[in-house]
Amino acid sequence: MLKHKKIVLFCVAVVLVLFTFTFFTAVHWIFFLLLFLIWLGLTTWGSFDIRLNYFTKAYCSKPNSISKEIALTFDDGPHEMTEKVLDLLKLFNVKATFFCIGKQIENNPQLFKRIISEGHLVGNHSFSHSENFGFFSSQNVLNEITTTNKLVQQWSGLNMKLFRPPFGVTNPMIAKAISETKHHVIGWNIRSLDTVYEDENTIFERVKNKIKPGGIILMHDTSQKSVNVLERLLLFLKTENYSIVSVDKLLNLSAYEN
Template sequence: MLTRKTVNTIFLLGVVVSLAISIFKPIPWPAFALLTASWFFLTLCGSFFIRWNYHMTSLNSNNEINKPQIAITFDDGPHPEYTPKALSLLEKYNAKATFFCIGKNIAKHPELIKEIIRQGHSVGNHTFSHANTFGFFGTSKVTQELNRTNKIVEKLTGLKMTLYRPAFGVTNPSIARAVKNLELNSIGWNVRSLDTTFRNENQVLKRITSKTEEGSIILLHDTSAKSIAVLERLLVFLENRKLESVTVDQLLQIRAYE
């Protein structure tokens, strides 16, 4: 995939070459506009598609795994109604998962974060506010958000999280600097369920099962009845395919906590 550094270098070279040529032969302004638009489009896509690793490196799967394992991950919890249901299903099918939790939700439901860990699942940082404008925060503000969530979990459990899931999957230079400074591992996915969209339960399940293979990281949310229904059917699918759901840190062979 193209990285921000590569695209910026190509863009600057294109500008320099175009300016050099324009000394001898006028270049129509639409050519410069097209060059700028192409740079903007690639940068915009790179910011929203986490698997591009455009602004920063995220771990999206384990393609080198030699075990029949995958990782189910949940974003946006903990939720007082649906997180307990997810935990119950995971226990029923002897599966482990990773919960990327929003700090303000942890503060409201501290007993749930403790129960997630007690049952052997992993937890990760999914910002404190999950604000719609998070992609516009500067490095300092991003750092404050991540530190605030980490401190809440550390106070409740004694664990200092090292896993981070970008809100909305959005990355940019400010987020990249904050993640690097805090020495966090950014975790992406290669199977996006789209369970928060208009798609119905069958469509979401089909999307997941058609893409899941050894080493996959699946993105779900523990925030709706539809997602819980999908989870149960997914766990049956995995059981039939003899695929084990493990925590994302186990799948990637990294540490979830310091």
């Protein structure tokens, strides 16, 4: 479990040292409380920042890239707005990566088929995208991933190997499920926050100011404001001579299992 395991081992070692000291001198309880708070803070931070690779390895960019390539990703579809996103991508001759929710695929099968038919990449974004996903057992996480994979295989014949956890949350349960499914966890290093901000200019400037080679942009194909920002972003990237590529090409990973 990468950094999480190291932190736990370190904290246990410190507790043992403090406990040993109690045989020789008084050790104030505040030291134990402080250690617990440090552990809790690091664990919470690691759970909500996928870029830290705290519980499981996540690909969030192509480090040290000098080629002006960038990946554009969309979460939470297929949605009625996905059609407008696809129209823009087609107009600019750009291929993107869509992390799809299983329930949304069931609700919008024709849009999902269009994503595939137009040459875009699809990845697993769980089945329910539950707000409680971070509290699911490893078995429930496993069910969410495998159900969506089976659904996509049924509709397209593709067996997805890319997974983006809802909200970018990771924890030991999610890590355990991923170790069984063998998916590649895909994060991001350019977060648009297009589901948080209402002002389109704020969203656009936030993304534009973070653009750099090897980056992975996170957007959502679920609102008109995101569509409007996307159009401006595509024009900007074209002006800056960026090539927009799918995640598998940027990271040199297999998106589907043969």
